[in-house]
Amino acid sequence: MRTHELVGRDRVLADLFEAVSAAGERGDAILLVGEAGIGKTACLTAVAALAQDAGYPLLRTVGSEAERQLPFAGLHRLLRPILASTATLPDVQRRALLDAFGMHDGAAGDRFVVSIATVNLLSQMSARHPLVIIADDVQWLDEQTRHVLAFVARRLGTRVVFVAAATSLPQLRELGDGFRELRLNRLDVAEAHRLLTRLAPGLDPGQRQAVADLARGNPLALIELAAAPPTLTTKDCPIPARISLSPQLERAFAGRHHELPQSGRDVLLVAAVASDASLPEILAATARMSGGRVGPEVLEPAQQLGLLSFDENQVIFSHPLVKAAVVQKESISRRQSAHRALGAVITVSSLRRAWHRAFGTSSYDDVIAAELEATTAASIKSGRAGAAILALERAAQLSVSPAERGRRLLLAARQAARLGRPDEVDRLLQGVVNSELSEFDRVRAELLHENVGGVVITDSLRVTHLCALARRATAEGERSLAVELADAAVRRRCAAPVEAPALADMISLAQGLWRGSSEARCVAVLALADPVAHGREVISALEAVDERGITDGEELSAYAVAARAVGDYTAAVRFLDRAEVLLRERGLLGPLARALCVVADLQLEVGDWDRAAAALAEFARLSVASMSVSHRAAAMATTAKIAALRGETAAALELVSDTEHSPAARSGSRYLARAQIVRGIVGISADKHGETYAALRRVFDPMDPSHHFREQFDAVSYLAEAAAHTGQQAQARKMLDDLQLVADRSGSPLLQMHLAYGRAVLASDDTAEKLFLACLASEAASLPWQRARVQLAYGRWLRRQQRVSQSREPLRSALTTLQRLGAVKWAAEALDELEASGAADEPGSNTGSPHSLLSVQESKVARLASQGMSNREIGQQLYISPRTVSSHLYRIFPKLGISTRGQIAARLDELYLHSDSR
Ligand SMILES: Nc1ncnc2c1ncn2[C@@H]1O[C@H](COP(=O)(O)OP(=O)(O)OP(=O)(O)O)[C@@H](O)[C@H]1O
Ligand SMILES: [Mg+2]
Structure with missing residues (x-):
């Protein structure tokens, strides 16, 4: 490895290089100390390369475990290249050296004389050129060599640089004080x-x-570990994870395990599998395992090998991988007996006891399985779903009855889905398939399968069947399953139209569940089942929800879904912002991916397209192959829509085609509807309003395969624009009137807004202004993208009415927002209008928004920092290091013209205010 490839070693390498560079004038003896794998050999290699580049002679030795008992073996390795020069040594010294190496028939060399001889040899060698000596793995050098090297280091004169490396072990004291120590610490x-x-x-x-x-x-x-990353399931488990280590890692972290006496191995194993570092507990379990009294002294050999340290209270491993390496070295039966011993002595925690008991046996045992399963509720509640998965899987393995085994595996698979781990879900479901399942569990397994990549059957018969099952589940007290089934039914209704009787059945089921409980999932089910008749009811239920008091991200996501369904986007954003944070914190990547899909949809309408795009990119990263086909299709359609709105026509059309050919589109008109909307937007961007109108009309036509009840809401405003351009006002107005009945009934703020906009755009000159102003005053006009479009249309109308100076203000304001969003076509239009109004865009007027100042990532960092998060917290949210966060902040401050973190929030507010009100 080249030196520039060594991360975080600049200081140590500079020190070493300085020593070598100055070797002409002064000698140095340096001992590099650090744990196995920390980079000692890598640093020595760098020193050797430097010496060779400088043309300095180099001598090297390295300790080896096999030769540790051979006197002077290490010294022999060091001096072998220059043994010919021994001829110049005084006879006694030469003989002593050759004796030491067994090259002469005298007795073993006298250590003192050998040391003197070595010093003389090295001095001779360094007479003409500075000499560099390297000794690696000093802890494994034979004792005699270590003494000679210590002696040499104390007497080295100028022109010799001696660099040795060792793990920190007690034997190193023998090297004495001839060396100065350089410590290699772990990377930050x-x-x-x-x-x-x-x-x-x-x-x-x-x-x-x-x-x-x-x-x-x-x-x-x-x-x-990067080459073979461990599975994550075992994170957060009470007992240490079983990680499979490469032979190199096993050697590095427990290489000398075999040197321990039996009692030392026993206690080390118990400590390695223990769920707690408590010394009394570890000793009690070791005593139980080995059947005798055990005191703290049994830990001393392991301490001497540098594997751990301990005091009266606890045992601390020198590195967590030592535990894994020790466990790997031991047999299954010994590991189990260590767990059993711990299970028997632990009295303070039923959770830890259950885990040890469960991993201490390999026979079926329903009692232990039930004990272990009982721990999962607490694990899930405390956000440790990984622990719950492992517990459930183990409980399944221990279950006597096949049905119980299946049930537990299914529960484990459901947790794995929450954590967004499709491979694990598949693996666990595979086990489920081979088990006997109750009827309800079989349904649960089917739903799970659909959620992680399976195809969803959307026909009305299936909807009716799901509703019937939900009713039965309710009757049998399986309420949670009932809500889940109802949810599965209503999602089908979202994807494709269902026949009237099935729809009525579903709505009555949703009403029943909602009357039984106002929990978030029931609100979402009702909102999705019937956003029109129950819209107002849902909106007012959501108004009563205080999201700050909710700590369950899935619950908040359900509220957000409900809010979006009834067109209350402001509430939906509020719920989702918090849901996203909570889901990330808990690592619930499954629900997070689904939430990101909704975030993208919402932000697209609201007007933070960077955020929408970032959410989609993260969705794609999180859910490669792990999402239901419908989520994937929805994300694809949203990506296409952003591309279309930003004028990236080719990309948009390609994605549209992918969406239309996706498996979800085969059974879901929703995706076809979305595809038509994108085609419509592409048409607007290309000034082909006729095409736009034709594409969008299909979404409103119940006889067309692209018709979709809910998606037409999002198409209204574009349809109206296209109609106004193509003289189809009357027909479009009629379509709007039909929808107005729906809007009035449902109370959907966004639909109201779209309709108000549509009516204003289609209105005759004498009624338009009133409509525009009403539109601007509506609640949904606080959403930047919506407002900008109204402002643009209003400004254009004003200008056409020759009210040129009045037109400038809305046009300017629209332009700023549209430029910030990257709504190319609309921004260009706003600019044209402004120019036509005689007020060319003032220089710099579009540079005042945070988005035009900051990059996407910087905006995110600034937003999180303005919420009072620390660099570490921001780093965790965005999966970057705290140091990267701080370098972003370093760039953000001057861009925002501020100098402290505390000023970010106020400055962002100021900028948003200006950019939106200009
Ligand atoms: N700072 C670093 N940056 C990048 N790679 C490193 C760094 N330090 C070490 N490595 C790499 O890590 C591996 C282990 O390093 P090395 O063999 O030098 O450790 P060591 O301290 O000599 O360990 P041991 O005590 O087991 O001999 C090597 O592949 C090395 O190239
Ligand atoms: Mg090494």
């Missing part, structure tokens, strides 16, 4: 992530974090 978090990015750029953020957590800044561990 940012350095570790830098190395990981280089080693494995494709690692997903979760895996990268898991590797970094495990490696704790040890480069060897980072390299090896």
